[in-house]
Structures are given as structure tokens and as C-alpha cells.
Amino acid sequence: MSDNRNGTCSRLILRRGLRNMRLRTRPVLRILPFALALSSVPWTLAQQPKSESPVELVRKTVQNEVRPANERVKFMFIERKETPRGSQTKLLVETREAMAGMVIAVNDRPLTPEERQAEIGRIERFVKNPEELKKKIKDEKEDADRTARIMKALPDAFLYQPDGTEVGKERLGKPGDELVRLKFRPNPRYTPPSRVELVLTGMEGTLLIDANQHRLARIDGKLVKEVGFGWGILGHLNPGGHFLVDQSDVGYNRWEVTHMDLAITGKLLFFKSLNIRSNETYSNFRPAPSNLTFAQAVELLKKEEAVVAQNYFNHENQQK
16 A cells, blocks of 8 residues: 555645645645536637736636634545555545545445554554654645745746636636636746746646636646756656646635646656656545644544445445
8 A cells, every 4th residue: 555655655746735824724735636618708808807917817816725723613624645556545634733534445446344444554654653643744834835836936937828717617716616727837036935836847738717706726847957956966757747736625715636647757866766657646636624623533544434434435436
């Protein structure tokens, strides 16, 4: 039930950042995660208020994304991650301390009793060892901070061009809402303040923004040139890398990451290859107790995982 070390760390930065920043608690970059057929209609600047240019629309949306979430609402949900090595399905729950998660299936197969006991032991170590939990909390906060810096750079790092509209649907925006599509490309005048934002200098793609709520429904980006870190000494990302992140309104005034697709290659420290390929979906969001401690969440996961797994796989089989 392990995964490639580099790939796992990079996916967690994006995914957890997107959640813990605001996109998921708040927000990765848990960053995780490609073709959706959506109806589209012509779009012109005349359909937008004259006072709101594309970059102003992005700026207003970013302000919403980094705003603290409704902390009184916590969610339990399911994550399914597929990599070249197979798939892993987890039941996760937000707590007032950190995200708690328990593997419930591997390669769409429920865990054996032995695997389940090993997984319980893995998550209980955070309860038995407070230093482990402190490190987890610290890591999630750092991931969230990095993702927030990326989000805040979007208005200045890119040049934007209107590219039509789409209509929100399940797992993408809010069903029925207009999603404004903007093309973006690197702004040659932008100077990244740190290595965190450096990746933006080699990226182009599209954004989908909910025009009514000023929320980011999708970011679909591709690296069009090599991006080096530390003058190339520490490593680089290869051109052609691609990532996609979808968000949707899941209720309770919360937008959550629902899909993340990553395909990134490069080098770290001269010789170490970086190869991240992952497709992740997040579903079955339902409210959880609002003031859970991590220890209480572990007990809740142990209690709920069997029923949730059975219902989830019964539903998935019906969809096939």
C-alpha cells in the first residue's frame, strides 16, 4: 500500500494544500487528477461587467479561494487514487487538528483482515505518538501555505484571454452555473518571489471560474518549457508535464477538490528521476462532527469504514 516516494510527496503537497488552505479545508495541491463534455456558448466581453476584466475576475476569485473556510463544517469523504502501480481507496475525515485517513481498498479489492489490522496500526501511531501528529499538522500547514502562495500569484503570473463559457455540472463547479473559461500564458514581466512560484513561469492552460460565486472550478495547466530549480542544480521539471484540478460545490458553502490528474516528469538533485502519474477522485462528501479530535476521528474511521466501503463499491458496480 505504498507509492513512489517523490510522487507521493508532490501529490500530497498539491492535494493537501488545496484542501487545507481553503480549497479543501481548503488545498493542494491535495494538489489530484481529463476530458469532460460540457455544453458551451459564445462568450464576449460585453457579457461581463465592463468593470471586471479577465485579470480582475481572477483576482476576485483568488481572494475567495484563500479566504478561510466555514470551520464549523467538517466532511467525511472518499478518495480513490490510481497510479501505474495500481489503485488505492481511502476514507478520510477532517478534524480540528489534521486530516485522518484509512485505506479501505487496494486495486478495488477490500482489505483482508490482516491488511486492515496493519492499516489501523498505521493510523493509530499518530494517536500513540503525539510527536508524529505534531509533524503531520506541521506538514499540512506548510503544504497549505505553499499552495496559498501559488494561488495568490495567479493574477500576476499569467496573461489571460477570454475563451468562451461552459455550464457547471456534477463534480465541476455548481450545476447550472455559468463557468467562464480563460486561457492563460506566462506573463513575461512576472518575477517569482521564490522557488514556490517559479513553476508558473513555464506554464500555460485554461481556468474555469464560476461567474456567479467567483470560485475556481478548474485549472488545467501544461508545462511548455523546462523549469529549473536552484539554477538547475537542485533539479528541473520537463516540458510537457500536465496537471488538472477540478472543484465543485458540495454544499454547506464549501467547494471541494473532486478530481486531480497529474503527469509530471523531471530530475531532482542531478540524478534522481521524478515521475508523477496519478489520477485521483474525491466523492461521497457528507458532514462529520464539527469538533473531532484526531483520536476521535480514528475511532470514527474504524467504525464507519466497513459500511462505507460496502456502499461505495455497490454503487460503483451499479455504474458499470
